[in-house]
Amino acid sequence: MAARKKSKRDRILDTAEELFALHGYDGVSLRKIATGAGVDVALANYHFGKKLDLFSAVFERRAALLNDSRHQALRDCQSKAGKKGPSVEQIIEAFLRPLEMAQETGDSGWKNYLALLAYINNSPYWGRLMMSKLFDELVNEFIEALKQALPQAEEEDIYWCYHNMSGALTLTLAQTGRIDTLSGGKCLSSDFQSAYDHMIPFTAAGFRKVCSQRSSKGKSKGAM
C-alpha cells in the first residue's frame, strides 16, 4: 500500500470517511479521526475548520468524480441507443454500474464513501441538508431519460419508482451484512457483482410494471 505516502491532509479525509460511514456524524470524534490518521488532534481543525466542515469536505471530495462517471455512462448508453433512445434497463445500468465499479476497486476509500452516502441519504436530518446540492442535477438527468424511455408513464409513478430504486441501492451501499445473516452465508453484502446483477433486473421490472399500468395511485382514474 502506498498509504504512508499520502499527505496528512489526505489521511485525515480517509480516516474521517471510514469512521463517519460506520458511526455517523455524532458517533465520531475529531480525536478518533486524528488518532486513526496518526496526526495531532488540532490538524483537522487547521486544514478543514469545524467538524461540520470536515464532514462536508469528505462528502464533497468524491461527489464530482462519481457524478462524472455516471453522467458519462448515461451519455454512452444514449449514443449507443441512437435516436430511439436507451431502454429502461440500459438507463438503470448506467445509473448503477458505476457504483459497483467504484466499490470493486481495491481502494476501500470508495466503499467507505458509498457507505457514507447511504448514511446521509437515509437520514431524515442529513438527507434533507446535503443530498440536493450535490446530486439533484445528475438524478434529474436520469429521471428525464427514464421519462423518455417510458413515455406512457405518469410523472408521479416515475418518481416513486426512482424512490424504490434509490432505497434498494442505499441499503446495498450501506454494507450492513444483514443479507449474510438472513441467508446463512449464501449471499454476501460484499458480493457486489451479485448485488447489482440482481438489483438491475429487479428495479427495471418494477419500473416497467408500475409505469405500464395506467395510474397505480389507487384513486378513481378513468382513462387507460
Add this chain to the structure above:
Amino acid sequence: MAARKKSKRDRILDTAEELFALHGYDGVSLRKIATGAGVDVALANYHFGKKLDLFSAVFERRAALLNDSRHQALRDCQSKAGKKGPSVEQIIEAFLRPLEMAQETGDSGWKNYLALLAYINNSPYWGRLMMSKLFDELVNEFIEALKQALPQAEEEDIYWCYHNMSGALTLTLAQTGRIDTLSGGKCLSSDFQSAYDHMIPFTAAGFRKVCSQRSSKGKSKGAM
C-alpha cells in the same frame, strides 16, 4: 392529545424514540431526552439504566406488536389463498401493509419508531447488532412463503430480492423528504398510501422477474 396523561416513563420512551429516529444514537444526549420529556436527567437512568439500555428498550417496545400484526397478515392471506398458497403479491402485501397502517395512525410514535427502524437497519454498526434478535424469525417466515410462491426460484435470488425490497421499504420508513424535493412537491414522503401502492407492485414485479429467469447470477448459465 392525551400526551400529558402519560407516565413520565412513557414520555421518556416517546421522546427518546423521536430523537433517536432523527439524530441517531450518538446525536442525542440523555439531557435532551429529559428536557423534551419534561423530566429530570436522572430519571431515564432510574427507569432504564444506561443509555444503551434505553435505546434497546425503545427499539424493543413496539417490535412484538409489529411482528404480531405482520405475522397475522401472513396467516390471513395464507388461509384465504387455500391449498395453492398465496401469490407473491399477496405475501408482499402482508409484509408491507401493516407498516403503512402503523404509519397512518394519528400516533406519531409509530412514525418515529419506524424511522428508527430504518436508521438501525441501514446502519453497518447497529444493523449487525440489533436486527437479527428481533426480526429474523418473522422475516424467515416470509422468506419461506416466498419460496413456496416461487418454487422455481434459486434460494440466492429470493434473498437478493428480499434485500432490494427491504431497501425500498427502509428508505420509505426513513421519511427523508427527498422525493418531495426531487419531484418538486408532486410526491410526498408523508403520502404513505402512494408509497405502498407503488412499492408493492414494484417489488412484486422485481421478484417475479429475477426469480423466473434461471440464475441471474451473471455466470454462464444456459437455460431460458
Add this chain to the structure above:
DNA sequence: GTCTATACCGTGATAGAC
C-alpha cells in the same frame, strides 16, 4: 416505589500560544 438535585469525572470541540 417514584422522582429530583447535584456532584463527579471523562470527553470533546475549538482557539491561542509556540
Add this chain to the structure above:
DNA sequence: GTCTATCACGGTATAGAC
C-alpha cells in the same frame, strides 16, 4: 504545523425528598 489550555457538555452514580 504542533502542543496545550479552556470550557462546555455528556453519562452516570448517589443522596435524599415526596
